[in-house]
Amino acid sequence: MNLSFLEEKIAELKEAGVYRKLPVLEGPNEAEIILNGQRVINLSSNNYLGFANHPKLKEAAIEAVEKYGVGAGAVRTIVGNMDLHEELEKLLAQFKREEAVMVFQSGFNCNAGTIQAIVERGDLIVSDELNHASIIDGCRLSSADKTIYKHCDMEDLERVLQENREKYRNVLIITDGVFSMDGDIAPLPEIVKLAEKYNALTYVDDAHGSGVLGESGRGTVDHFNLHGKVDFTIGTLSKAIGVIGGYVAGSEVMKDWLLHRGRPLLFSTSLPPAAVAPIIVAIKELMRTTEYTERLWDNARYFKAGLQELGFDLGKSQTPITPVIIGNEAKTMEFSRKLLEKGVFVSGIVFPTVPRGTGRVRCMVTAGHTKEQLDKAIAVFKEVGHQMGII
Numbered sequence: 036m037n038l039s040f041l042e043e044k045i046a047e048l049k050e051a052g053v054y055r056k057l058p059v060l061e062g063p064n065e066a067e068i069i070l071n072g073q074r075v076i077n078l079s080s081n082n083y084l085g086f087a088n089h090p091k092l093k094e095a096a097i098e099a100v101e102k103y104g105v106g107a108g109a110v111r112t113i114v115g116n117m118d119l120h121e122e123l124e125k126l127l128a129q130f131k132r133e134e135a136v137m138v139f140q141s142g143f144n145c146n147a148g149t150i151q152a153i154v155e156r157g158d159l160i161v162s163d164e165l166n167h168a169s170i171i172d173g174c175r176l177s178s179a180d181k182t183i184y185k186h187c188d189m190e191d192l193e194r195v196l197q198e199n200r201e202k203y204r205n206v207l208i209i210t211d212g213v214f215s216m217d218g219d220i221a222p223l224p225e226i227v228k229l230a231e232k233y234n235a236l237t238y239v240d241d242a243h244g245s246g247v248l249g250e251s252g253r254g255t256v257d258h259f260n261l262h263g264k265v266d267f268t269i270g271t272l273s274k275a276i277g278v279i280g281g282y283v284a285g286s287e288v289m290k291d292w293l294l295h296r297g298r299p300l301l302f303s304t305s306l307p308p309a310a311v312a313p314i315i316v317a318i319k320e321l322m323r324t325t326e327y328t329e330r331l332w333d334n335a336r337y338f339k340a341g342l343q344e345l346g347f348d349l350g351k352s353q354t355p356i357t358p359v360i361i362g363n364e365a366k367t368m369e370f371s372r373k374l375l376e377k378g379v380f381v382s383g384i385v386f387p388t389v390p391r392g393t394g395r396v397r398c399m400v401t402a403g404h405t406k407e408q409l410d411k412a413i414a415v416f417k418e419v420g421h422q423m424g425i426i
């Protein structure tokens with residue numbers, strides 16, 4: 036087989052300065068890590084609350100292995116549904132203050148499986164232009180018509196609804212709760228109002244709002260106090276919750292339907308017990324105390340203030356996701372490389388993950404960072420930023 040067409044594409048990436056190799060992590064994903072043999076401050080992890088290496092979660096995982104073994108052994112709908120999965124869904128529904136929750140193997144396939152199960156030919160999906168790739172893929176899998184509205188632009192959303200509502204049976208408005216590359220929050224109260232006015236369904240992917248926004252990390256819907264007003268809320272269990280998996284929170288009838296038509300539930304093995312048990316502990320920790328989310332927000336405010344004072348462009352971030360906008364793709368990757376040389380790991384994000392010309396390094400502050408680590412990172416940003424003429 037001649038794969039020279041792929042070699043040519045790789046050569047183009049190298050030419051554009053955006054070719055990369057996978058960094059290798061030795062040990063847990065924490066505030067400070069060993070990356071490719073170098074000890075660095077980690078500003079790229081989604082481990083917002085430090086749960087990925089939390090002693091209580093690890094203990095729960097070990098106990099679950101002893102009791103249940105290492106794999107679920109089947110898809111949920113055959114014989115892969117353990118009492119642990121049931122317990123987790125009940126707990127999550129309580130935590131999210133929703134009627135029911137369905138857990139999937141990842142946030143990605145939760146979007147892919149849910150969207151295509153709920154809308155079909157004769158329906159319309161109306162999606163924010165900056166929605167996550169897994170939403171885009173979920174939309175592609177659905178036979179519904181699709182259209183986008185300008186990012187967080189409520190006038191544009193209303194225009195789309197006005198022009199199209201009459202032509203379709205169901206209209207589904209989809210937005211990220213927190214946008215993963217910019218850290219801005221969707222104007223959910225306005226979206227819900229428009230959905231009510233035009234009799235549309237609402238779908239919020241809250242991967243980056245879960246464990247971050249709202250009371251003890253209950254998410255963007257809780258942040259705006261919109262319980263019962265959003266039809267489908269997606270959360271991930273792999274970022275703030277520290278393990279793996281995704282879920283959709285909503286009504287009993289939604290859950291019932293997904294059990295019959297949510298393809299990842301029907302055709303892919305369920306989460307292993309060693310993943311489910313620590314997730315249960317994580318949710319209980321959040322229900323017990325707000326200390327994790329308070330530490331996260333305190334660190335995020337501290338770090339952002341430090342970078343802002345130096346004159347970096349942090350875009351529109353309203354959350355711990357802190358993009359430092361550079362613009363040019365090659366310069367973005369060079370900035371990221373130079374930060375790493377000085378002991379700070381922040382991944383460069385360029386096209387196609389973000390639009391061309393809006394390259395950025397994306398800093399993820401976590402509850403696990405110490406003020407000393409954040410101070411050191413700010414000092415390195417200052418040095419490299421001056422060196423490269425960014426500030």
Ligand code: PMP
Nearest residue numbers: 141142143167169215242271273
């Ligand atoms: N939605 C959004 C907005 C995300 O940022 C991500 C993760 N990058 C996902 C879904 C997918 O979540 P997971 O990593 O659990 O598959």
